[in-house]
Amino acid sequence: MLEVRNLHATVAGKEVLRGIDLTVRAGEVHAIMGPNGSGKSTFASVLAGSPRYEVTAGEVTFLGEDLLGKSVEERAREGLFLGFQYPVEIPGVSMANFMKAAVAERRKHLGEEPLTSAEFLRMMREKAAIVELDSKLVSRSVNEGFSGGEKKKNEIFQMAMLSPKLAVLDETDSGLDIDALRIVATGVEKLRRPDNATVLITHYQRLLDYIVPDFVHVLYKGRIIYSGDKELAVKLEHEGYDWLINEHQ
Amino acid sequence: MEENNKLLEDLAGQDYKYGFVTDIDTDTIPRGLNERIVRAISEKKGEPAWMTEYRLRAYRHWLTMTPPRWAHLEIPEIDFQDIIYYAAPRTDPKYKSMDEVDPELKATFDKLGIPLEEQMALAGVAVDAVMDSVSVKTTYKETLADLGIVFCSMSEAIRDYPELVRKYLGSVVPYTDNFYAALNAAVFSDGSFCYIPKGVRCPMELSTYFRINAAGTGQFERTLIVADEGAYVSYLEGCTAPRRDENQLHAAVVEIVVLKDAEVKYSTVQNWYPGDREGRGGIYNFVTKRGICKGDNARLSWTQVETGSAITWKYPSCILAGDNSVGEFYSVAMTNHFQQADTGTKMIHIGRNTRSRIVSKGISAGKSQNSYRGLVRIAKGADGAKNYSQCDSLLLGDKCGAHTFPYLESSNPTAVVEHEATTSKISEEQLYYCNQRGLSTEDAVALIVGGYAREVLGKLPMEFAVEAQKLLSISLEGSVG
């Protein structure tokens, strides 16, 4: 589903990704871990096509097509979803209108008929239930006045609405209390299907108690320096990254 | 509440600490203003012809102008023919050593807390003291000279560095700028000149102390600071004047030129005689201060603590011409009794990615009127310009006024301009809380006002910050409410 080959990227002239290779197949869950500043969030942003980063080398194919030449919205319509670490507030744009527009674009891309208002509202209700998102929030402006936990739930709610092929969740677990973490993680787990895949970017092993990854990768200084299974995450939790970094150097 | 008002009123009765007259002979010229007087001033100072001509042009232009009326100030009619435009202490202004300084004069500076000698050395300050209109003594000239720094009186600069003066004098504040700038250009008697050469970081704070002494005189000093590429200087200015029943006019001009990668910090503690508690006497402080960030990455920062003067009309401004240049304005303006202040700044963004920040803290007490007036203008080419302004007012008592007049103008779609203002008083709860901890209400008010002004006071060099804090609590006395 996703093939990343030798991906290099810079921000303001500084190289932050220095040759990433990664293969994600349908049905898989990958966890990307690593110390602060290792390039985890950058990798997610580059996949989504953030204008802040410049790709300087490498290639990425998504569902068999070149990804890097496409605009942010084209990637999204094809089924690439980024769960933001810091979801932005959009005053004056209601969640309902926002999702209506986004779902319409995704369906159009898939060649599906637009939903009727009734269908759309029903879908909103159903999906909100998955992450126990207060229905009042859905009538507010996008992320405006949401608590940290609500913003993260809202990301997973949007993911449910758009049913992406590949979801890249950037530190979705950070800043969540244990209840919110459970709700978010269960939401992600519920949305798992054989034909989609998830990339979890995380700092802590605790999210992986709820969502069991098939692969765990360690990113360091813009490269994946080690890959393993879920046992690796447990080891990292106990022993930190130093042993890996030392080995790498 | 009642009690606090009373306390405020009591506090407002505070006397002006610096109100003494120095009894030394002064050399003055007749009252009034005409071309002869302008020529006479120039002649007394032994100026070259180009300077005399400049003064005359300014004078002729001044005749065509009228005093500005737009400020939120009630300014009594000023008789410009009833002012003495030149008054120098009748002593040889050149001293070889401290012993030569008139003891009376030295005592004056001591009373002001401005020791000319060792204390200053300890504090690392080089002082150019301007009394009435002539620069009396400049300390540490030699230390500075070793670094190529020029720090002298304007008269000396005109004589010794005519090219620099001709190049920059009037280049930031032309005499056509406003009524008082024109008047100053015509009659200025002295002031300070400072030039920091390329790449030099001035190792000490440079300082000028202004004092108006002679009765019936006006003071019109002129300051010009040029920071060449990559240079840095921090400059301090303090002011006092004796108590008199009449009003005295102070119309100064400060010009600052900041070249590429250079930085200038200009701090003022203004404590001109504010008049008595009935509003009699006091200085009219009509000052034009402006600097230009001429080169890329230049920085100019104005910090002012304004507690004195009967009427203050001043807007230290930054023209941000160089790309990435930065302008700052930090101000505490405190008015009490019948004082009036209309002060603020102008930030003119011309270069790309220019930034400016305005923090203004007004404190009104007694029957005073205190206004912030500021202009932020983003010119067409100023891509990525950013401004943030915060203008707060604190009212002590219900007889005073606090006003905010910001003007924001943008002609660039990438600019971000933000202005916020709030008005507050010291709450009963705050005072009660402090009282409960054993503070008197007076101390509590001083403490709270100090906290309110802290962001600005923190921008002052250490020695000045302490003095400024003291001044604030003195000015506050007889005001709390």
Added chain:
Amino acid sequence: MGQTIEQKLSDIYVSNLDIIGEGFPAAFIAPRSGYIENFMLLGLPSGRDERYLHSDVRQLFASEERETYFTQLSERGEFDPLDAIEGRRIVVENGFCSEQMVRTLPDGVIFGSLRDAATRYEELVLRHYNAVADNGGDALTALNSAFMQDGAFLYVPSGVHAAEKFLIDMRFASAESAQLCFSRMLVVVEDGASVEVAVIWRTAGDTRFLVNGVREAIVGRDASLTLTEVNRMGVGSNLVLNGYVRQESGSRAETTVDELGEGFARMGYATDLIGRDAESKLWGLYLAGGEEHASIAVEVRHQVPSCRSYELVKGIASGSAVGSFSGLVYVAPGAQQTDAMQQNRNLQMSDTARIYTRPQLEIYADDVKCSHGSTIGQLDDEAVYYMRQRGIGEAEARRMQLFGFVDDIISRCGCESLCEYVREAARDRLETI
């Protein structure tokens, strides 16, 4: 050097005295010469005048020779009937009430022609007319008071909660000439009464109008007025409006302004809070593109303690347009426990548009809560990126954000049918600017 504009207008006034006063009782005619004197004394404001900063009204009067007709024109123009908007309506054409009469409704509400009301309810109208307009300090208000010949009158008696909403359709139509029109309104809401009223400004045909509008509104004790004002005047039109509101104790007034005109508009709102516990709210919006000029000026005067005032004005300027906001919160000596908040938000969309904002506070009492804020900025690029990541195209993302920005104000209109009308209009405008 010829005559000044002021002299010309004064001459026109003098030579048309008879026609101007026609149909009014003597008590309405006598003070007019005083108003024209005030006008001469004050002179037309230029763009440097604080009240009209950046709106050069003098230039408007000088730029084109304009005709003033002192009788109702036959030209009707083509106008959308606005059937979708709820409420009882009158049409005012070029300043004249087209029905030329005033009606008394079953609940005692009086609505219709101001001139007719001045005759039929002389005492009532005299008591309120020119009670709050600043004829002594504002040249354009004085000019209007001298020249006005008709307009709209709405009266809600004590304790009456008006059963219907009211709509004043301010139409301007001309076949082919640049015209100067005077438009006047008087709204009186007596003690304990409440009413909702909308004013829509529109043009047809040759739109080179210069409209000098004045509205007075008096809101009695514990009374409530909800006013929605929409400017939809066409290209080349000029509207200079001065609205005055006076509020007694316990009263509420809520004004929504949607400045969507395609010409020059300077809309002024001055509110005097003269009774304790009065509350004033104002929501404003301007959209300006092309060569348009949009200016909203708000002045709230807290004359007594314990009143509240809130204003939020938003604007978008693109093309070579000028957008301007001028706000003043005045707190009189002794007006303690004032709660006042004023906010202005502007989006600058092009490199030739200009935005001026000037929020001011003038405060003479210490136990007050007053704040203001003002910003000039752009759409949030991060938000655009976020929306694109959800599959929404860039143009659509920007459109949605812009609409969100303006709908915040539009949705405060008195009623849903009116909101829908304004929303439609705003959508159209957003497409073009």
